[in-house]
Amino acid sequence: MRFELLAFITAFATTSAQAVVGTAYGYGAGATGGGSAAAVTPSTNEELASLLADDTPRVILLTKTFDFTGKTATGAGCDKKTCSAVSNGGQFYLGDLSCGGSDMTPVSSITYDAAGPDALPVGSNKSILGVGGKGVLKGKGLSIQKNANNVIVQGVEFTTINPQIVWGGDALDLQGGNSKIWIDHNKFSLTGRMFVVSHYEGSAATLSNNEFDGVTTTSAVCNGDHYWTIMMIGKNEKWTLDKNYFHNVSGRAPKLGQDGVNSYFHAINNYFENMNGHAFDAYTGSNSLIEGNAFVAVTQPSTDHAATVSTFVSQGGNACSAAFGRACLTNSVDGGSGKLASGTSTGFISKLGKIDVPNVLDASKVAAHVKGNFGPKNLGAAALAAPTTPATPIEAPTTPSEPATTPEAPVVPNEPAAPAPIAVAPPAGAAKLYAQCGGSGFTGPTSCEAPATCVKMNDWYSQCINSSSKFRRALGRYF
Ligand SMILES: *[C@@H]1O[C@H](CO)[C@@H](O)[C@H](O)[C@H]1NC(C)=O
Ligand SMILES: *[C@@H]1O[C@H](CO)[C@@H](O)[C@H](O)[C@H]1NC(C)=O
Ligand SMILES: *[C@@H]1O[C@H](CO)[C@@H](O)[C@H](O)[C@H]1NC(C)=O
Numbered sequence: 001m002r003f004e005l006l007a008f009i010t011a012f013a014t015t016s017a018q019a020v021v022g023t024a025y026g027y028g029a030g031a032t033g034g035g036s037a038a039a040v041t042p043s044t045n046e047e048l049a050s051l052l053a054d055d056t057p058r059v060i061l062l063t064k065t066f067d068f069t070g071k072t073a074t075g076a077g078c079d080k081k082t083c084s085a086v087s088n089g090g091q092f093y094l095g096d097l098s099c100g101g102s103d104m105t106p107v108s109s110i111t112y113d114a115a116g117p118d119a120l121p122v123g124s125n126k127s128i129l130g131v132g133g134k135g136v137l138k139g140k141g142l143s144i145q146k147n148a149n150n151v152i153v154q155g156v157e158f159t160t161i162n163p164q165i166v167w168g169g170d171a172l173d174l175q176g177g178n179s180k181i182w183i184d185h186n187k188f189s190l191t192g193r194m195f196v197v198s199h200y201e202g203s204a205a206t207l208s209n210n211e212f213d214g215v216t217t218t219s220a221v222c223n224g225d226h227y228w229t230i231m232m233i234g235k236n237e238k239w240t241l242d243k244n245y246f247h248n249v250s251g252r253a254p255k256l257g258q259d260g261v262n263s264y265f266h267a268i269n270n271y272f273e274n275m276n277g278h279a280f281d282a283y284t285g286s287n288s289l290i291e292g293n294a295f296v297a298v299t300q301p302s303t304d305h306a307a308t309v310s311t312f313v314s315q316g317g318n319a320c321s322a323a324f325g326r327a328c329l330t331n332s333v334d335g336g337s338g339k340l341a342s343g344t345s346t347g348f349i350s351k352l353g354k355i356d357v358p359n360v361l362d363a364s365k366v367a368a369h370v371k372g373n374f375g376p377k378n379l380g381a382a383a384l385a386a387p388t389t390p391a392t393p394i395e396a397p398t399t400p401s402e403p404a405t406t407p408e409a410p411v412v413p414n415e416p417a418a419p420a421p422i423a424v425a426p427p428a429g430a431a432k433l434y435a436q437c438g439g440s441g442f443t444g445p446t447s448c449e450a451p452a453t454c455v456k457m458n459d460w461y462s463q464c465i466n467s468s469s470k471f472r473r474a475l476g477r478y479f
Helices: 002-013 045-053 318-323 347-351 362-373 470-478
Strands: 059-060 065-067 072-080 093-094 103-112 120-122 127-132 136-137 142-144 148-156 158-159 173-175 179-184 196-198 205-209 211-213 231-232 238-242 245-247 262-270 269-280 287-293 294-304 437-439 454-460 461-466
Touching: 045 059, 045 065, 045 120, 093 103, 093 120, 269 287, 269 362, 294 362, 318 347, 437 454
Parallel strands: 059 127, 065 136, 120 142, 127 148, 136 158, 142 173, 148 179, 173 196, 179 205, 196 231, 205 238, 211 245, 238 262, 245 269, 262 287, 269 294
Antiparallel strands: 072 093, 072 103, 437 461, 454 461
16 A cells, blocks of 8 residues: 555656655754745756756756766876775775875876766755656766755765766765755765765755665775765854664764864764774764764774764763753664764753754664665655554663763854754744645644645645645545
């Protein structure tokens, strides 16, 4: 029954409007993307590029693979003696940025796909939506332009961006000063450099329900696991990472901040599995709350450097109460994983504001939940599945959460204005077309702006649907 239902919705969506599923939350709250703009479905790479680039509100549906590969270029660079792209399954390094040191051998000509290094520029006010798991960007990523805001990327697969070449391209980069960014239910694989990277000025964003699939034959550390996963190193970064699936990656999953730079991270309910390398890497100045995550077969849940950062907190105890009205969640680390460090400077947590996530899970439920919901193919699954599905129990946490520590000096964010309180609760009044309008535990408006009406999908999710559309009438027969 559930399969038929999804198949029906998918089939319909390709011929009619597809909307953002769910509502942005956490540090990316407030993102509405293209809002209620009429959906457009580009058919060529050029059309897609032109629709993305300006600040006009647009809902852009990706219904196929946009393949940018095929045109090659060559450039000088280097190879690593101890992890060679030629003989050990390593990566080449394009250009001379990484070519210092006795371990590097010059290579006069490296062939790469010309499209990889320059991602598609993305302006403000965009919903970029993969439809039915079919929206694929192959060979080129997306670059959210400096100070662009209000961008939703949902259900899109990023792949094959010069995976054999460091500096061959990033999948998704944020140029900085970006706010209201929601990156949800996407898949990242086979990329030369970072799957997601935010640089320079810092951004406010939520990464949720994404798959970071590091399986590769060309790894910078020659172990079959992609090293360059996520890096947020700008000033005053504010990121929520919720319910993402990290697997077969070996580094920077994620890298939080850089020494001396102030930033905030909330990583909750993520699932880390089969990693020959490290998950969290953190730097002094980053304020990181790491809670309710599950680690299975992860060599290093946190780096030695993260262990030196007092504000890298994975055992927050009661310090979450002031911000979230609940204790911090315990993380779950299985016997096949290394140690997850925790600093004791929890004072920053009370300043996090209303960024908690809508569906807070005990770590014992994270593996099953994430595995049933990650990536483009599971988009909509959470809304349709019963949340009471028993989670497969994973190993109970062995470290009890510690009591709240004594308060430390207040952390003063280095920007002029603290971020406006994030609207976790939807505003009063009628909900907009395609917004949630009901469901167990939902506290927002239950009426919809005309002509939409609130349609119950199941006990946990109701949505504002255009009452005069064929879609609504068809849905009426199903729900
Ligand atoms: C689109 O984005 C720009 C730049 O962020 C913003 O100023 C503008 O108000 C937005 N337009 C609409 C219609 O939302
Ligand atoms: C992912 O990692 C696990 C553990 O190292 C390994 O057994 C598995 O084969 C890897 N997956 C792929 C597709 O390589
Ligand atoms: C609602 O559906 C009608 C009929 O299909 C259409 O004319 C109208 O533009 C739609 N309104 C919105 C907001 O999508």
